[in-house]
Every structure is written in C-alpha cells, then in structure tokens.
Amino acid sequence: MRVLLTGSSGWLGRFLAPMLRHAGHTVTGLDVAPGAFTDTIGSVADRALIDRLFSERRIEAVIHSGALHKPDIARYPAQAFIDVNVSGTLNVLEAAIAHRAKGMVFTSTTSLMISTAIREARAAEAVWIDETLAPLEPRNIYGVTKLAAEQLCRLFHAEHGLPVLVLRTARFFPEDDDTHRSLAGENMKANEFLHRRLTVEDAAAAHIVALERMAEIGTGTFIVSAPTPFARDETAALKYDAAAVIAHHFPDAAALYATRGWTLPATIDRVYDARRAEQLLGFRAQTDFAAILRALRDGLPLPFTHDADYISPIITQ
DSSP: OEEEEETTTSTTHHHHHHHHHHTTOEEEEEESSOOTTOSEEOOTTOHHHHHHHHHHHTOOEEEEOOOOOGGGGGTSOHHHHIIIIIIHHHHHHHHHHHTTOOEEEEEEEGGGGOOHHHHTTOSSSOEEEOTTOOSOOOSSHHHHHHHHHHHHHHHHHHHHOOOEEEEEEOBOOSSOOSSOOSSOHHHHHHHHTTTTBOOHHHHHHHHHHHHHHHHHHOEEEEEEOOOOSOOGGGHHHHHHHHHHHHHHHOTTHHHHHHTTTOOOOSOOOEEEOOHHIIIIIOOOOSOOHHHHHHHHHHTOOOSSOOOTTOOOOOOOO
C-alpha cells in the first residue's frame, strides 16, 4: 500500500519506515524535522499540506505517529498540543475520508491511562492496567490531547466506517526518564520490561501488524507492551514486596543484576496487560524481561537502546 507515515523523523518513525518498505509498502514520510525517511517537512496541523500529500502520493493508508509528547510540555504551550495532537489528527482523518483511504493506525500512549492517583501510587496494590480501565483521567496536556485524538478515531469509524486501530504503546523512548532519576537509565529501562516498557523495534512491528489487519478488525484499542510475567493476583505483593515476586518468577535475577551493580524494584505500582493485543490483534512483543536476563547471563548486548542524549525532533516551522 501507499502509506503516509507521520512522525517519520522521530524515534519510532526511523525504525518503522524501513520496516514498512521491507514489507512491500511505499512510504511517504512527513515530519516537522528532517530525517533519513522524511520526504516532506511540515506539520499535520497544515490541512492543505495533508490534502496535497494524499492527492499527489495517492495515499491508501496512514500510520499517524506524529505528535507532541510528554517531554515537549516543557518546550511548547498547551495550544501547540491542541494544534498538533488534536487538530492534526482531525486533519488526517478528514483527508483519509475525502481521499477514500483504506484506513489508519493511530499511535497513542499508555500515558493517557495514568491518572495523578496512579502516578503517585496511592493504591494499596499495583494497579492492573488493561483496556477496560476507567474512568480515564489523564494528568497532563499530552494525555488529554492523545485521548481526544483517540475519540476522534472512534468517531470517524462510527460515522464513516473508516478502519482505525489505536495502539496505546508503553514506554520505548531511548533517553533518560525526565522525572525519575533514582536509577541509572539502563537499570530503569531493564526494570520496566517487567511491567511497562517495550523496545522500539517491537513498537514498530506492532504497527505493521495493525496496518495489515485494520480492514479485517475495523476498529479497536490495544495496549502494546512487553508481556508481563506477573498475574493479576500478585498485585498486592508487587506493591509491598516486588523483589519476592520477581524472585519467584526469575530466581537468578538478583544475582545477574548484581554483576552490573543494578537494583531490582522494591515496589511496582502498575502493570500493563498486553494480552488483548496478542489475542485479537495477533501481536506479541518479542523482547521481554527474560530476554534482558539472558543478555546478562550470556554476556550479550542489552536488547534495548539507551541514549541519554537523545532529543526528539523540534518543530522548525
């Protein structure tokens, strides 16, 4: 298919574009910043540009991953998030209908599911997070605008029959966490594969699967994260003695971590359950916590990227 990929210069886009081409798709990359896979510099907030690309490139499908993200809150005003994340999504959806596209895959985020109460770990046990979690109370402008964009996707499917699959991706950014500094970046990322992270390669692969199945499925929202080893009946123990639960599943984890001077989490406050994506979408992330331990055990490179100096593309127009 002829695919419009928004956000083609971003961390996901630089992995997703070559995967799409390898799968036989023709890719038009759109981003606000230059990149190896970006054909057009511009914003999804520019409706005329979106229409022109659909017309000139005869776009058949969209992977809409272009957005302002949580770290951008410190760089851009709230209105920019409305313009890009909400109005930009509306522009792409309307163009898809006008130009009779076959459907869209929308890159969303698990962040919009995390309320202030969840973020501050107020619950007596780890919060089990799947697609049924409600009510959704995003804690910042990023989450609010991504949730609004999801609702636009739902509306366009309901009103126009446009196939739209929403992927709520867990963390896959390469840089350090901008709010938590208690652990070294690689240690923190490794820990998160237990309950809230995936590799960028797996995130990209999920989009390929969604693109290929969107017409068949029609609509749906899916959490995309590394498969957790935990069960729902372990949530209380995870909150108060995560080390014991981890040791039950991975008896040598503590010793393997010690070889790096790493620390396992003493408490886990949330767990992302990605089983719906596996059962209905047919996607399961390849890299999980067991893969991290295999790399430590066998002296292999870690199966994820950590780049403390990474900065997401900056708006140039």
